[in-house]
Amino acid sequence: MKIVFIGYDYTLDIAQRLIADGHEVIHIFTFPCDDVFSSNTQITAFATHFKISISDHTITSNDINTLIDQGAEIFLCAGYPKKIPAINADKAYGINLHPSLLPRVRGVMPLPFIIMHEPEAAGFTVHKLVKDFDAGDILYQEATPIDKYTDVETLSARVAVRAPDAISAIIKDIKTYWDNATPQDNDDASSYNTPDTDMRQLNWSDTAENLRLKGRAFGRFGVIANVTNNMNETQQLAVFQFTTWPEEHSHETGTLLRSSPREIIISIQDGYICLKEFQVVE
Known part of the structure; x- marks a missing residue:
């Protein structure tokens, strides 16, 4: 045909x-x-x-x-x-x-x-x-x-x-x-609008479990993270892979603890998040 x-x-x-x-x-x-x-x-x-x-x-x-x-x-x-x-x-x-x-x-x-x-x-x-x-x-x-x-x-x-x-x-x-x-x-029937930037956004005040759910839901489609780097510059990243884990800490939520080309670690509400695969959104 x-x-x-x-x-x-x-x-x-x-x-x-x-x-x-x-x-x-x-x-x-x-x-x-x-x-x-x-x-x-x-x-x-x-x-x-x-x-x-x-x-x-x-x-x-x-x-x-x-x-x-x-x-x-x-x-x-x-x-x-x-x-x-x-x-x-x-x-x-x-x-x-x-x-x-x-x-x-x-x-x-x-x-x-x-x-x-x-x-x-x-x-x-x-x-x-x-x-x-x-x-x-x-x-x-x-x-x-x-x-x-x-x-x-x-x-x-x-x-x-x-x-x-x-x-x-x-x-x-x-x-x-x-x-x-x-x-x-x-x-x-149920229907949903196309996910916007707010829905894709990683919120550092969220829990490890909720962030993992968002990661499962978007995966290769990507989520958005606003990260302030070591030079005090805020960049918007498209993130395609990350892990979270619950762990007690005394850091302020959203504290950048490690930044390298392959790994960014940030404190979240009840633990940490490690961004593994990401790129800057131009």
Whole structure:
């Protein structure tokens, strides 16, 4: 089938599976990335290798119609933060992969909220693209394991290793899945806004346990730390890995105890935090 893929580096495995299954990817849409919380360098290289046209502007109705005129049969979205214009279901299928068990945890970035608030929603859903975000009829759902130790990398990996097979099976029998899709129960829906800087912020007055939860929830997506270095300069850091531990101390909360290129140690409410992987946010 002729497919338009909409995604970024995290969902590249799905695009690769489409090629392996013998489908023709006629265009790829991605979006501008900061290479801190998201990236599209690999999918751009993939498009170049397979001579697939790629663009990162906001998708327009004209884009949709032009690609349908070029024979597009399926628009497959797997990670796109903007609203996709309506796709005429009489001309092409529009489906989206969402990493939660809808209708729970709708939103652009659901995984942190699953870990922090709704672990029972761990899994993924393939649904029809409609005018409202994450609200289309459900073609397929699959739950994934989660426990109190699961971090965002593990949770996203569990989705990543299952999604290509699921998408492959759905596309092979797309009409059956489409015709038998079930409406979502909006009365049972929950939704979350994209995490902002305040939500990502590490607060030195917080507990070791709460900071660990935030670390599990954001992981490679990164949290934000404001650190005053040994030269009394305050820098904002994107932090991708850290550890905390409870321990009695007499330091003022937020005291910088060690600063090196690979390790920053700061006192927190009931112990210490060690920042292990980080970079300055310009």
